[in-house]
Amino acid sequence: MTATVAPAQDSGARRVPVTRCYRFELVKLVSQWRIRLLVLACWIAPALFVAAVSQQSTLPVDTLFGRWMHASGWAGPLVLLGFAGTWALPLLTSVVAGDVFASEDRLGTWRHLLVAVRSPRRVFAAKTLASLTVLLVLVVGLAASSSVGGIVAVGDHPLVGYDGHLLTPSDAAVKVLLAWACVLAPTLALAGIGLLGSVALGRSPMGLLLPALFALGMQVVQMMPIPVAVRLALPGYAFIAWNGLFTDPVQLTPLFIGTVVSLVWAVTATGLAYLLFLRRDFTDLGYDGSGRRAVTAGVLPLAGLVAATVAVVTATGTATGSGIEQDKVQRSVATAFAHLYRMQTEQLHRPDVTEAQLKATATCNKGSVRVAAVGPGNDWRCVVTWHLPDVEATGQAIYQLDVTPDGRFVADGDGPKEVNGYFLVRTPTGDAPNPLWQFDGNVDLLSTSKG
Structure with missing residues (x-):
C-alpha cells in the first residue's frame, strides 16, 4: 500500500510550478537573437525615426497627425502608432506568439519539456504568458521611444486634435498614453490567433505568418465600403478606434466596441489553442499539424464569432449603412x-x-x-x-x-x-x-x- 501511494505523491510533488515554467520560457524567448534584436529596435528606432521625420521640410501629411509633427512633439508617437497598427504590431506578434509552440516542433523537444514539467496545462500557460510579456515590452518600447524622440526633437507643445481643437501638453500626453494602451486589445487578439496557428499548424510556416496575414486581411476589409456594423465587429477596427480620443467630445462608443470585440477574439482564439494543445499526441515525432482539426477547431469557430459579433453590434447600434451621411x-x-x-x-x-x-x-x-x-x-x-x-x-x-x-x-x-x-x-x-x-x-x- 505504501509502495503504491509514494510514487504518486512523488510524481505530484515534482510538477514544476507555473512561475518556474514562466521564467524558463521567458529566458528561452529572450535568449533568441531575433527577439533581442526586436527589443533593441523597438526601444531605439522609433525615437530616431520620429526625430528625423520631424526635422524634414516634407511631412507625412497623408498620415493622421503627420501634418503637425513640426508643431508638437506629441504628434510623432501618434504617427508611429498608425504605422504600428498597420504593419509593426502584426509582424511583431507573428514573430513572438506565432512561433512560441512551433519552435518546439522544429527542434523536437516536446517530449523533454513535458517530462520535465509533467503538465501540458502548465506548459501552455507558461508559453502564453512569456510571449505576452515580450509583446508588452515591445509595445511599451515603441510608445516610450517615439514619445521621447518627438519631445526631444520638437518640444512639449500643444497638439491640434482630430477635429481641430487644441490640446494642452499635459492633456496630449495623457491621450497619447491612452491611445497606445488601447491598441493592446487588438494586439492580444492577434497574439491569440498566433498561438492558435502555432499549435494547430505545427512546424508549418503558415502558423508563423497567420497573425500578419489575418491583420492584412482585416486592413483590406476596413478599406472597403462595408456596413458600419461589420466594420466595428472585426478586431482590426480597434487599431484605428483610438482616433476618437482626440475629438471634442471624445468618441468613446466605437473605441469601447472595438476593445471589447478584440478581447473576445483574444480569449476565444487562446481558448481554442488551449483545447487543441491538450488533445495533441506528443508521441508523434513527425507531427506537422492537423489540417482538419485546424479547420473544425479554429477557422469555423472564429467564423461563427464574426457572425455573432456582427449580429450583436447590429442589434445594439444606432447607425445603418456605411455610417457616413x-x-x-x-x-x-x-x-x-x-x-x-x-x-x-x-x-x-x-x-x-x-x-x-x-x-x-x-x-x-x-x-x-x-x-x-x-x-x-x-x-x-x-x-x-x-x-x-x-x-x-x-x-x-x-x-x-x-x-x-x-x-x-x-x-x-x-x-x-x-x-x-x-x-x-x-x-x-x-x-x-x-x-x-x-x-x-x-x-x-x-x-x-x-x-
Whole structure:
C-alpha cells in the first residue's frame, strides 16, 4: 500500500510550478537573437525615426497627425502608432506568439519539456504568458521611444486634435498614453490567433505568418465600403478606434466596441489553442499539424464569432449603412473649421472669437444634387459659412473632401486665397503654415444624423 501511494505523491510533488515554467520560457524567448534584436529596435528606432521625420521640410501629411509633427512633439508617437497598427504590431506578434509552440516542433523537444514539467496545462500557460510579456515590452518600447524622440526633437507643445481643437501638453500626453494602451486589445487578439496557428499548424510556416496575414486581411476589409456594423465587429477596427480620443467630445462608443470585440477574439482564439494543445499526441515525432482539426477547431469557430459579433453590434447600434451621411459630414467639417479658424486668427493677431460667435455651418454634397450625399468618396464638396461679430458680411470658404470608408476625411482648401487657398499665411512675424489650407477630420460613424 505504501509502495503504491509514494510514487504518486512523488510524481505530484515534482510538477514544476507555473512561475518556474514562466521564467524558463521567458529566458528561452529572450535568449533568441531575433527577439533581442526586436527589443533593441523597438526601444531605439522609433525615437530616431520620429526625430528625423520631424526635422524634414516634407511631412507625412497623408498620415493622421503627420501634418503637425513640426508643431508638437506629441504628434510623432501618434504617427508611429498608425504605422504600428498597420504593419509593426502584426509582424511583431507573428514573430513572438506565432512561433512560441512551433519552435518546439522544429527542434523536437516536446517530449523533454513535458517530462520535465509533467503538465501540458502548465506548459501552455507558461508559453502564453512569456510571449505576452515580450509583446508588452515591445509595445511599451515603441510608445516610450517615439514619445521621447518627438519631445526631444520638437518640444512639449500643444497638439491640434482630430477635429481641430487644441490640446494642452499635459492633456496630449495623457491621450497619447491612452491611445497606445488601447491598441493592446487588438494586439492580444492577434497574439491569440498566433498561438492558435502555432499549435494547430505545427512546424508549418503558415502558423508563423497567420497573425500578419489575418491583420492584412482585416486592413483590406476596413478599406472597403462595408456596413458600419461589420466594420466595428472585426478586431482590426480597434487599431484605428483610438482616433476618437482626440475629438471634442471624445468618441468613446466605437473605441469601447472595438476593445471589447478584440478581447473576445483574444480569449476565444487562446481558448481554442488551449483545447487543441491538450488533445495533441506528443508521441508523434513527425507531427506537422492537423489540417482538419485546424479547420473544425479554429477557422469555423472564429467564423461563427464574426457572425455573432456582427449580429450583436447590429442589434445594439444606432447607425445603418456605411455610417457616413450628409448631416454628419457637414457637422464635422463645420466643427473642425471653427476650431482651426481661431488658430488662424491667433496667428494673424486678430481679435479673438469663439466657436459660438463664428456660428460656422457647412453645406456638403457629392458634386450634384442627383447623387445621394452618403458614403465614402473623393467627390465631396463643402461650402463653409461663418459670421464675425460686428461684421455684416458673411464669410465663405470652399473645400474638396476625400472621405475614406472608416470615416476619416481630408479637406483641401479651394479658396478664397486669403482664407484657405494657400498653404502659408503672412503673419507679423513671418510666413507660417495655414491651418485652414488642408486639415483632417473624422465622421462619427455611430452618431445620429441630427446633432
